[in-house]
Amino acid sequence: MIAVASVRGRWRELLAAVLAVAVGVGLLGAVLLAAAASRPAVQERLAATSALVVAPPVATSTTPRSHGRIPWSVPAADALAASLAATPGTTAVPDRTFPAVALPGGRPVGDPDDLEGGHGVASLALGGHRVTAGERPRGPAEVLVPRTLGVGPGDRLAVQFADTVRTMVVSGTTDGPGLWVDDAVAARLAPGVRTIGVLGAVPPTPPGATVLTGDDRAAVEPVQDARVRWRSDQLLGALGLLTVVTTVVVVGAVLSTAVAGRRRELGLLRAAGALPGRVRRLVLTESALVGVLGVAAGTVLAVVSAAPLHAVLVAADAARPAPVPAVAGPLGAAGAAGVLLAVTGGLAAARRAARAAPLDVVHDTGPGRGPARGRLVGGLLALAAGALLAVRTAAVTGDGRVGLALATGAASVVAAALFAPALVGVLARAGTARPGGRVTVALVRAELGTNPERAGAVVAPVVVAVGFAVLLGGLVATSAAAYPAQRTAQLAGQVTVERDGTPGLPDDVAHALAVPGARIPLPTVLVVGGPAGPTAVDAVGTADPGLVQPGEVVLSSPTAAALGLAGGAILDARFADGSVVPLRVARILPPDEQRGDLVVDRSQVRAHDPAALTRTAFLPAGAVPDPPPAGVTVRDAAAHAAAGYAVDARLTGLLATLLVAVSAGHGALAVAAGVVAATGARRADLAVLVAAGATRARIVATVAVETGTAATLGIVLGLAVAVPPLTALASGLSTATGTAVAPVPDAGVTALAAGTCLLVAVLAGAVTAARTVRSSSSVPERRRRSGGAAHRY
Secondary structure, three states, X not given: OHHHHHHHHXXXXXXXXXXXXXXXHHHHHHHHXXXXXXXXXXXXXXXXXXXXXEOOEOOEEOOOOOOOEOOEOHHHHHHHHHHHHOOOOEEEEEEOEEOOEEXXXXXXXXXXXXXXXXXXXXXXXXXXXXXXXXXXXXXXXXEEEEHHHOOOOOOEEEEEOOOOEEEEEEEEEEOOOOEEEOXXXXXXXXXXXXXXXXXXXXXXXXXXXXXXXXXXHHHOOOHHHHHHHHHHHHHHHHHHHHHHHHHHHHHHHHHHHHHHOOHHHHHHHHHOOXXXXXXXXXXXXXXXXXXXXXXXXXXXXXXXXXXXXXHHHHHOOOOOOOOOOOOHHHHHHHHHXXXXXXXXXXXXXXXXXXXXXXXXXXXXXXXXXXXXXXXXXXXXXHHHHHHHHXXXXXXXXXXXXXXXXXXXXXXXXXXXXXXXXXXXXXXHHOOOOOOOOOHHHHHHHHHHHHOHHHHHHHHHHHXXXXXXXXXXXXXXXXXXXXXXXXXXXXXXXXXXXXXXXXXXXXXXXXXXXXOOOOEOOEEEEEEEEEOOEEEEEEEEEEOXXXXXXOOEEEEEHHHHHHHOOOOOOEEEEEOOOOOEEEEEEEEEEOXXXXXXXXXXXXXXXXXXXXXXXXXXXXXXXXXXXXXOOOOEEEEEHHHHHHHHOHHHHHHHHHHHHHHHHHHHHHHHHHHHHHHHHHHHOXXXXXXXXXXXXXXXXXXXXXXXXXXXXXXXXXXXXXXXXXXHHHHHHHHHHHHHHOOOOOXXXXXHHHHHHHHHHHHHHHHHHHHHHHHHHHHHHHHHHHHHHOOOOHHHO
């Protein structure tokens, strides 16, 4: 088969393409395996259930703190559980969860964001757990704890609940996680129910509910786990997107350069009667073979790198610890994507090969001296898309900015890569060569001006590497300056008080902090009627009687418009305990982040949501009680802003590091491939220089200067393309945050990417030129030694 023979004979030229596909498949496979490992699993405490009966879902949710379900009230949950238990062989247990943090020695133990650490003891059976020592709690002052906590039956243990810290008696220990209290206590602390666990026979689906069995039970997960998984999805999605873009660009550049050096070979096929379609299919088949070879190596790389990638996500609080098995599905998907990416990258090379003419056997008459029209049109379209996305990125104020900024960078970088040959030709031909000028400069200018496509094979990947380094590094640095500055300005003159190591402040601590001028919000989630149906919304309970009274609600104007409510209207709100309370719209006010979009009376929140916790209390500077309540952390505005942005900074920093590493690595690989292929295609040119008396050192230096110049052009072009989106992003952040924000480029990341590409380009050019010159000069030497028997060679 011609394609197989061609790949075998040109393996050196195609090696970089194979490596690019291998790296791309390895990264995609690792991303998919890490994503599979991050999928929600059935909770350990629900593992023994045969089914979970869950409450009906909301139509929409505007808050990340919602479970996405409409809670049942106590009577409704008990009635439904009794109905389910009427099925022979079935046991139904309402699952109640609430905040509970063990404080052995006064220090909290467990996840500081866990709002579901406490459970009713009846739910112990849902996980198949047993009491390993002592007995179950039998009263409100007893608690069952994990045996790993280091306490035993009869010991006393401080436990923080939503209302206060109580000293409990340890009734026993269990092999399950969490703290377990008497069911009557659990019903008081968490009256609303969203899940009923079923043991034994699976009952028929009751009206208005959903029955989950098998792996579908994993849909019931803690809110904090869903939030962590969302972070993982964002990071892995961005990494996968960039891997796809860079792999296509690198493979396309390598194959296009290889085709450019095969014009005479392809012309011979055309002269032998091969039609353009046949030539096109030949190159695409070669691309597929390159993909297959890359997939073979990339699959091994994916298996090896998936666990370390997942460990990095866990360290960044973007995933939970979990095994990362080598599952066939993700690996197969990555392999299929690798072949598809290789073929996609080979499309441009195939179109170029199809334009080969029979006369190319003796003289290259086809295209290749300048950029194709389609490439210019594609560059203009990509540049326009990048500009529009940059404007959109600057306007967005939420978490979608990272994805939009990445899309902006991708479009802009693709545009620059497509324009690269055209710009190389224009810059090389600019000006007039002066008589008597340096020979090296004249040779470099002639080469770049005569073969801009060949130089473009070096410029394009450098643009990709440097462009992404500037944009992503600048995004992280600029955001790290903008958001804390905004928050600091909002909290000017205030200090914040938070509970150290627990999900919030209990009521007794909040009351101790209720000094004049203090703002101590009590957040909850309400289900209200929206245009699309039941909608989960954030609500804030406040003790300010001048703002809202019991039975009233204050809405921001956007929220009122979204719900279709006017002043004086009645809003039927379902609270966490499942009860529906009519609230009169007392006022509609302009948006205020500190006040909240939906405000109700604090006492009403506490009455219907005993598990609600105040995350942060805001006090006037200097008004914190002395001494402050035990176990709290007091921060000024700047420290609170920095601490609040710490997680985002860590995640965006990790994202930028991964993406820049991918783009710079692929860029360096593509640069090396472009240099090797371009220098190999110039054997005849270098042989002429040897025959003209040029020394090997002069030729090597000339080629090194050529490749270094091309890499430098790529660096400049990458900077020029990435700086405008970064400037637009800073402008949008300035508008969104209300503070002056200047673009902050990450000089270290940019210099690392640019320096790597430049060094690789110069070294690859010098090494390849030295080998080519050595090969070219060996023929005359062998002729001299054999007495001129040139026909033997």
